[in-house]
Amino acid sequence: MGEETTTVPGARPTIVDVASAAGVSRQTVSNVLNRPDRVAPDTLERVQREIDRLGFTPHVSAQQLRRKRAWAYGFEVNPSGHRRMGHILDEFLVELTVSAPSHTSHLLAFAPDPDDVVAGYRQTLASGLVDGFVLADTRQSDPRPPWLIEHEVPFVSFGRVWDLPELTRWVDVDGHAGVRGAVHHLVDAGYRQVGFLGWPAGSPVGDDRRRGWSDAVAELGLDASAPAAASVQDIDEATDAAEQLLGRLGPDAAIVCASDLLALGALRAVRNRGLRPGADIGVVGFDDTDVAAAMGLTSVHQPVAEAARIAWDMLVDPARHPGPVLLEPTLTIRASSLRED
C-alpha cells in the first residue's frame, strides 16, 4: 500500500478502488469474490491481481455475502495414537483438502470431545463455521449419522453407514474384495495354504475383511482347515498371534493380514522362526503404508484420493452423485509374497 496505489495513502482500499483499478464494475469485483465461476478467466485474473496489489481484504459485508457460497464442511480429526486406522485417515484428510473444489467448498478440521461422540459435531455446528460434515471411521451403532439426520445436517461418509442401509451418501473401499484378491494372488504365486490374521470379531470393517479371506479359501478349494487368528492393533500382540498361527500352518503357507501393523507382527514371527518372508512364508498386509514400502511388504492399497474426490461430488452435487460408491482396492506386490527373488 502507499504511492503505487490509487487510494489515499494509509486508507484501507475498498471494493470501489479495486473496481476502478481493474477497469471493471463493482458488481464484477463482487462476483470475483463470491461467484468466481461466473467471471471470465482473464477478468478474474486481472481483478485478483488488483485485489492483491492494493491489499484489499473484504469487509464483513463481503464476507457475509461470501458465506452464501463459500461452504465449509467439518472433518473430525482424532489424535494419532488413538486410532485403529490412523494412516488412512490422515491420508484421507490430506486428499480431502487437496481435492476440495476450493471456490465453493472448504474443510474445517476439528477434534472430538473424548467424552461424547457427537459433542464435537454439535460445537462445530454451533460455531456457525460449517454447513455440513464429512464423516470417516464409521462403526457399528455409530451415534453420529442418526444425530446428523435428526438435526437435518448434510453429510457424506467415507465408510459405510453400517446400521442405516437406507443411507446412500457414502463412499467406501471394498475390503472384502481386497482380501479376496490377496488370497488369489498368493495361490497364483504358489503358496498352498493361506491363513488369516485379523482383528477380534465384532468390527464391521474387520469382519468384512475376514469374510473376503474365508470366501476366497472356499472358492479356491483350499484346505478348509486353514487357520485364522486375531489380535488387537498392537505389534507385540500381533507377533504372538502370528506365532500361534504359524504353528497351525503347514509348509508353503502364507498369511493375509487385516492391516500393515498386523502384517508387521507376522513378518517378525516368520523371522523369529528362522524363516524368510516371501521365500518361505508369504505375508500380505492391508493399507499399503510407508511401512509396507520400507519392509518390502505386499499390501492392499486403498484408492483414498479417489474416495475423497467422490465424497466432494456427493456433498456439492448430491442429485448428480447420489451414491453409494464402493471402490475396488488394488494390490501392491512386493517381495513378501514372492516365493523367488
Add this chain to the structure above:
Amino acid sequence: MGEETTTVPGARPTIVDVASAAGVSRQTVSNVLNRPDRVAPDTLERVQREIDRLGFTPHVSAQQLRRKRAWAYGFEVNPSGHRRMGHILDEFLVELTVSAPSHTSHLLAFAPDPDDVVAGYRQTLASGLVDGFVLADTRQSDPRPPWLIEHEVPFVSFGRVWDLPELTRWVDVDGHAGVRGAVHHLVDAGYRQVGFLGWPAGSPVGDDRRRGWSDAVAELGLDASAPAAASVQDIDEATDAAEQLLGRLGPDAAIVCASDLLALGALRAVRNRGLRPGADIGVVGFDDTDVAAAMGLTSVHQPVAEAARIAWDMLVDPARHPGPVLLEPTLTIRASSLRED
C-alpha cells in the same frame, strides 16, 4: 423434534425456545453460543443439552455474532507425494487440530495453488472464512511471510522465518541440537567415526542439521576427515549415496541421516555390503516415523504436539506468548545404533 419439545411441531426452534427450556435468559443462550468461557459450567451444560434436545441451530444472525469470536485459521496442506517432510506436516496438522482451543479457534485446511505460492492464501482469505494462518514448511526466500505482513494478516509459523530474523512469532525444533545429540549418542555407544547423509546444500533445514553433525565431530575430536554425502529425498538415490559414504568410512563407523527416508537408504546400503545395522554400522534417522519404529531405526524425535500447542498460544494470545520458541528434540534409541543386542 416433535412432541417432546416445547415448540410448535414442525416449527424450527428459536433461541427463545432454548432459553425458556433451559430456564435462562436469551442473553445467556447467546453467551453460550458466543462467549462460552463466560458461562458457568453447569449452565453451559444445561443450555447445550436443550440446544441439542430441541435441535436448535443458530440462524445467520447468531452465526454473524459468533464470527466475532469463533476465529478460524488457515493451514496449507500439500499433496503427500510432493513433500520433503510429509510425515511431520501431517502429524502437525493432526496435532494442530486436536490442540485447537475449540471455543475460540478452528482450523481451516486448504490446498496450495501449484502455480503461485501465495494464491491459496489469497483465495482462502478472500473467502472470508479465516482470520489468519498457521504457516509450516518455511523455506529460504519464502514469499508467504512478506505477503502476509504486507496484507496485515496475522500468522504464526511452524519453522523459522529464515529471511526475516526480526519476526518472532514462530516455533521450531532445533535440528542442529538433534543431530549433534545423535553424534554424541553414537560415540557414547562405541562408534569411532560418524559420517553424515544429508540433503543437497541450500535448504536451511538441511544445512542446519548438517552443521549439527560437523560441530559435534569437531567438539568430540573425531576424525576430521569424517565424510558427508548428499541425496535428494528418494530411497534409491539415498542407497547409492550411502554406499559411496560407506566406501569412505572405516570400521566401527556410523551414519547420521537428515531424515528417516535417507536412513532407510543407509540401512539398505549396510545390508547390501553384508553388514548388520547396529552391530557393524550404526545408523540414525530423523523424524521418528512409523517406518523408524518398524525397522528398529534410532531416530531424532520432534515434539510436534508441543509445537502445535505453542503455535495456538502465539496466535490466540500474542502478548503473553510473543515467541520465538526453539524446542529441543529427543532421541528414540533402537537397535540400529546399538553395537550389541
